[in-house]
Amino acid sequence: EDQVTQSPEALRLQEGESSSLNCSYTVSGLRGLFWYRQDPGKGPEFLFTLYSAGEEKEKERLKATLTKKESFLHITAPKPEDSATYLCAVQGTRRGQNFVFGPGTRLSVLP
Amino acid sequence: EAEVAQSPRYKITEKSQAVAFWCDPISGHATLYWYRQILGQGPELLVQFQDESVVDDSQLPKDRFSAERLKGVDSTLKIQPAELGDSAMYLCASSYFPGPGYEQYFGPGTRLTVT
Numbered sequence: 001e002d003q004v005t006q007s008p009e010a011l012r013l014q015e016g017e018s019s020s021l022n023c024s025y026t027v028s029g030l031r032g033l034f035w036y037r038q039d040p041g042k043g044p045e046f047l048f049t050l051y052s053a054g055e056e057k058e059k060e061r062l063k064a065t066l067t068k069k070e071s072f073l074h075i076t077a078p079k080p081e082d083s084a085t086y087l088c089a090v091q092g093t094r095r096g097q098n099f100v101f102g103p104g105t106r107l108s109v110l111p
Numbered sequence: 112e113a114e115v116a117q118s119p120r121y122k123i124t125e126k127s128q129a130v131a132f133w134c135d136p137i138s139g140h141a142t143l144y145w146y147r148q149i150l151g152q153g154p155e156l157l158v159q160f161q162d163e164s165v166v167d168d169s170q171l172p173k174d175r176f177s178a179e180r181l182k183g184v185d186s187t188l189k190i191q192p193a194e195l196g197d198s199a200m201y202l203c204a205s206s207y208f209p210g211p212g213y214e215q216y217f218g219p220g221t222r223l224t225v226t
Contacts, residue, residue, distance in 0.1 A: 004153070034214055043115070043202050043217035044154070087153055098144075098167060099215065101153030 002027045002092055004102035012108045013078055021073040021086055021105045029093030033071050035064050036087040038104065044087055078109045113137040115218035117203050123224045129191035132221045135184070136205030144215060145178055145188050146202040154202055160186060193225045 003026045013019055025033065032051050036044035048057045050066040057064050061082065063074040073086055085104040092100075116135040124130045136143050141162050146154035157176065159167040162183040171178065175194070180186040190197055200222050204215040 032214075036217075041220075041222065043117075043204075043220045046214045046216060049214050089153070098156050098159060099154075101155070103151070103153050 006102040010106040023071040023088030027092040031091040034089045117218035127192040134203030140205035144204040148200040
């Protein structure tokens with residue numbers, strides 16, 4: 001069975017204090033790994049898709065990387081507006097396989 | 112920028128009552144998903160449509176939940192009767208294609224509270 005875990009569950013950073021969020025996954029063949037940002041009371045907002053180990057993608061202060069067992073979301077010099085829950089999801093290669101989401105990491109960036 | 116529309120944004124209902132949610136996906140997106148998200152957890156898939164056909168409803172509690180997408184565009188998710196445990200955020204998402212690796216775009220969600 002496909003599984004996704006995320007750590008830490010919650011993270012508090014000072015503005016400008018860089019850090020990384022982890023997404024560990026077990027899937028029978030990876031079709032894609034997806035990162036989303038979710039603000040309280042809103043739907044998830046798409047950030048990145050990663051397809052193969054070694055791939056990296058960047059957007060503003062965020063950089064996502066992928067290995068065969070995990071993905072990292074690196075946040076460089078975060079600002080308070082980066083505060084949100086970050087969700088990771090995987091999609092496997094089995095026919096009809098859909099997204100499996102992790103529980104998310106709640107990030108708080110203090111001014 | 113095109114967005115997934117959902118209504119209502121909030122719904123409070125008493126247990127045993129019927130409740131319905133509506134979703135209008137991004138234009139041109141053939142695949143539509145309904146998810147349930149309990150506070151503090153990731154979204155869990157309830158049902159997936161490809162055009163007007165259901166392709167995955169294995170996690171849908173069919174004794175009380177139903178979903179339809181009659182013309183292959185907008186969709187309705189219904190709960191009858193609602194139970195206290197149904198309180199959650201109900202999210203609709205759409206994608207251009209069911210995969211592989213096609214990202215899903217989410218609507219703002221409907222927050223359901225069952226009293």
